[in-house]
Amino acid sequence: MKQLLNAITCNEPKRLIKPVFWNALANLSNLLPFLCLAYIVSQIYEYFVSGTLNRTSLWVSWGVMLACFVVTWIFENIACKLTYRDGFMASADGRIKLAEHIRRLPLGFLMSRNSGEIGNTVMNDFSRTESAMTHILPQIISGAIMAVIASVVLLIADWRMGLAMFAGFPIALLIMFGMRGLERRLDTQLSQTRVNQAGKLQEYLYGMRIIKSYNMQGDNFEKLKKACTDYRDACIKVEGGIGPLNLVAAAFLRSGLSLMTVVGVFLVTGGTLTVPDFALFLLVGTRVFDPLAVAIMNYSELMMCGMSGERICTLLDEPEMAGSGDAPNEHEIRFDHVSFGYGEKEVLHDVSARLEPGTMTAVVGPSGSGKSTMLRLIARFYDPTSGKVLFGGADEKDMEPEKLMKNISMVFQDVYLFQDTVANNIRYGKEDATQEEIENAARLANCYNFIMQMPEGFDTMIGEGGSTLSGGEKQRISIARAILKNAPVVLLDEATSSLDPENEAEIQQAISRLVQGRTVVVIAHRLKTVVGADGILVLDQGRIVEQGTHEQLLTQNGLYAKLWNLQTSTEGWKIN
Incomplete structure (x- = not known):
């Protein structure tokens, strides 16, 4: 369980303490009205047996029930805020932490991994752990705490009824633990098909120009279609393989309620159990089964969330480049x-x-x-x-x-610009650069004039990867970025190899200014x-x-x- 909690919370299980505490208080306060109801039933039974009715105690019980409803609302409100706030904050902090970690990994590691696989970990796996922290874990843990407390009370009240109530629980546990291998296999297949689907979709969109120019729509669409159907089949396989087993485990758990009723009838008719005590088990026992049934139905999802957490932790454990x-x-x-x-x-x-x-x-x-x-x-x-x-x-x-x-500026042959303003793309060379410094760098890189012709000048948004600019324009903005950085070492990777003569002349002038007095x-x-x-x-x-x-x-x-x-x-x- 500790390993599971560490995986889901990315090694920060302390984030669950407050949400679990307040959810447990809410569940316990929600149980008290049923205890009051059992007491009211016992008073009514006493009235029919002896003809006396303690109206004061009834009014007190009704008052306690009303107070419990108010207190429960307060506790649930606090629990809801803490649960969702901490869960979403943990997910956001985790994504930022992972993104920062990825930036520090050797490029060789990133090149050896499928980008769809890393994207799946950053987005989908974190979404699942986010769901576990906000919707599953606090409710399961707090529900289990409430169930344990209620069970102890009921076992003390009558151990025979208590044992009858939980007779099916061990079988339900065996089914749940027996499913772990199947869950791991199915989740691995599901994750692989999800990554493959994302990769094929990305390839289909990025390669659209080639697909259209060579009339390859059918073949490439079939690959994407197969990836989508494979993912669909994997999803169906997960639900079809795990869902029925969850239902069987829940059925064995709930069978305890029927067995408890049978045992209770025999004990009442045998004179060893009073009717009020029997009513107590019937009313409170149903409340004990509800959180346990929820836990069983969510257990498989929790295990899969744990596997998502394991993938996140595995990526976080990749050694960063050494050196300080x-x-x-x-x-x-x-x-x-x-x-x-x-x-x-x-x-x-x-x-x-x-x-x-x-x-x-x-x-x-x-x-x-x-x-x-x-x-x-x-x-x-x-x-x-x-x-x-x-x-x-x-x-x-x-x-x-x-x-x-x-100490190093690089100008690549294949320039990548971010979906941001022109000014911010140049500012990557120096984050605290002033507007004047950005414009001076643009002038030296021979890109000031065409930037000023854009609709919003330096505040014009650039398409993803620089898709709204020509190759020469992208190259000159990348040189402006390098000029702004003003590093003593400049690395040029075939910066003019694929340009037309006019752009090449402009860029050669810009490069000449960039390399002056530097190691190149x-x-x-x-x-x-x-x-x-x-x-x-x-x-x-x-x-x-x-x-x-x-x-x-x-x-x-x-x-x-x-x-x-x-x-x-x-x-x-x-x-x-």
Whole structure:
């Protein structure tokens, strides 16, 4: 039970104390009117037996019943507020905590996981634990407390009736515990189909341009349709597999009420149980069964909520990137016998290189040679599997990733902009930037003019991912973001590889302003853009095969010279 509570509350079971306490008080106060009712029945019975009636005690009983209704309303009101407030706060705090944790995980871990799986954990699994904390756990625990107290009272009143009342409870418990394996299997299948459905829907929407342009609607829609029907079948399987067993367990539990009635009749007719005591069991016993029946019917849902909590805790337990030190003020970057791979496939093999501070180093080579991987290692999106990446002479593994990234600006080939204003997208480079600083960065990035032509200027909302802007516009806003950050190290990942000549000229000017006086590492397919680099590293199949300036590499007549000759020979290529 402790493990279940920890899973559902994300290791904060103390949040349940107040809601459970007030729900228990509400349930107990709700039981008192039935005790008063049993007393009233006993007085009426006494009247028919002896002809005397204590009207004062009856009025007191009625007054207590009325007071209990008022007190119950007060307790339930308090319990409701605490339950929902704490439950929703725990869920919101948990999502924020998990999102912050995910941000600190190695990029390699995130790339190896299905985005739909992580999204399912953040949204659906938290929704289920939220439901458990607001609708299931407080009611079950407080109901169980009330049932235990009432049961003790009834067992003291007459142990035979008490035993008869709970005769079916052990069988109900056995059925509930026997269902746990089935529940885990069904919930795992349900979670997998939910993740698959979300992934297929995302793929269908994101790939709509390709689907339409190649007339692939039917095939791709069938994949989405199958994912939806699989999820439907999994939901039906869960309800069809678990629901009947819950009903059987509840039936065994409630069978105690019938057995208690039979035993009570025999005891009353045998003279060993009074009619008022029998009435007490009938009236109070039904109130004991209600919360227990609710607990049994919600037990399976609670177990599945626990499995959702386990998935959340598993993701929270993923180790964050190590390191707590500051980044040095020096900005030399050095690869010391670095090897790295994605999974089992090694991409870089024993790479050693020194990138001087204040210089521009270009990394070139065929596709798949490991160029982008080198940049990702510098930015510490990953840690090398062997060797060291040194920043200012210190191992990056010893640095806190955020402190390292304060020294690095990156401009990617595929720019992602957030669904926010233009100003806020630029402000990601510096959260406390003034409007004047944002506009100056936009001017330096050659994007001020087209921003001012937008309907609301810098306050114009950008579509998700930058969908409302052209590739060149997105690229220039990302450069403005990097200029605003003003980091001493700049990493450029093929920032102009897929742009038209006009946009490329604009962006080259912006990049020239960005890199002034900084340590720059640039990946480029177009070798003409890096002719003036202070040094060029030539990668092939994960190894540095050549390095030097443009002129030095041409005289070596190696891979770089071959790539240069290929590009210059195809400059006049055209479609006939």
